[in-house]
Amino acid sequence: MLAPVVAGVDGSAEGLAAAEWAAHEAVRRGRSLRLLHARNRHPRRGEAEAAQAAGRRLARRVLRAAEERVLAVCPGVRVYDEQVEGPATAALVRAVGGAEPLVLGSRGHSRVTGLLMGSVALEVVAKAAGPVVLVRAGTAGEEAAGAGRRDVLLGVDVTEPCDEVIEFAFEAARLRHARVRALHAWRAPDPLIPGPGEVGPVSDPERAEEWLRFLSAVLRVWRDKYPDVEVLETVVAGKPASALVKAASGADLLVVGHRLTDRPRVPRTGPVTHTVIQRAGCPVAVVPHY
Structure with missing residues (x-):
């Protein structure tokens, strides 16, 4: 089975741009698209099930918004999604091993958001054993415009x-x-x-x-x-x-x-x-x- 194109999504404009760019790339490569949301936390022992369920619902909304964006621009793309627990950096670095490639959103100028808060994006690039593509909001749409x-x-x-x-x-x-x-x-x-x-x-x-x-x-x-x-x-x-x-x-x-x-x-x-x-x-x- 061919490895999918993987997009890390977090609900931000940059994450949606990454998902859109990744969808076009998946179509070009004849691969499926995996939307990945990493909940940047570990549930603490004894944490209320209600709090954990709220986190899962939020992740579900983030993934649904990304999937809707993807299918609007690439109706034919094969897309599935996944949410994982744990530090975002570790989850994204693990995802690189099964990605062709991994796509993340970035604001540039040292400012990143959501999954990419702080130095996460640079840490992923520094640690990744496979290609990582960074996409800014506003650039992914150029794919459909003949870019x-x-x-x-x-x-x-x-x-x-x-x-x-x-x-x-x-x-x-x-x-x-x-x-x-x-x-x-x-x-x-x-x-x-x-x-x-x-x-x-x-x-x-x-x-x-x-x-x-x-x-x-x-x-x-x-x-x-x-x-x-x-x-x-x-x-x-x-x-x-x-x-x-x-x-x-x-x-x-x-x-x-x-x-x-x-x-x-x-x-x-x-x-x-x-x-x-x-x-x-x-x-x-x-x-x-x-």
């Missing part, structure tokens, strides 16, 4: 390219009949100090051409694997996070990587991923890798 014709923006570090991240972006573009815009941002070295392999002064245009050759080499195998996906290779001078945020304003989806560590004593996202989650103007897919 799939826009680019899937892929952030690439040509010095450490990651197959999982690149493949996710190419597959997303194939499903959307969209173009992959692969972007690598480079920083110019001190003009008085030659860069690696340089024996004399090198101009910025020459460095840009060299980085573009590196990027083309990295993506060559993926062009061959996805011959029907158009690819635009772009290199820019500057900070990666700033370049991606700027380019994301015209994208349908931004795909970035998150490096997992073997000893995640304090799981956290890297600075680039952290910034684009907060500031990008389109949904952001964070793909973990080692």
Whole structure:
């Protein structure tokens, strides 16, 4: 059985946007949609059954509202729902293992709501072993308005390219009949100090051409694997996070990587991923890798 697309819902506008985006993604992938509501608490011993029942009724209303939203925009999607007890972070991280992918709502700019109160969204991204997509309110509706014709923006570090991240972006573009815009941002070295392999002064245009050759080499195998996906290779001078945020304003989806560590004593996202989650103007897919 194919793993479903999973959307975490909490009754907020962002949660509804996540459910709507996930519904479109489920249809594209030919999968079912699982709506998940995590009640961010554990019932205390001796707690009145009435209080527990009230919590379950509230969760039921949240799930019903999300299901109605989903069926209004994607009548053909196969949808089912589930409510679980326990801390939201743990429940959502567990859900990643059976999701293709997990979709959550986010306000960005460090402000999150409901299930994503405080640092939960960042904790889920930091701990998740599978892709997590963060969606803001107001962006999911663009799916039905032809947003799939826009680019899937892929952030690439040509010095450490990651197959999982690149493949996710190419597959997303194939499903959307969209173009992959692969972007690598480079920083110019001190003009008085030659860069690696340089024996004399090198101009910025020459460095840009060299980085573009590196990027083309990295993506060559993926062009061959996805011959029907158009690819635009772009290199820019500057900070990666700033370049991606700027380019994301015209994208349908931004795909970035998150490096997992073997000893995640304090799981956290890297600075680039952290910034684009907060500031990008389109949904952001964070793909973990080692």
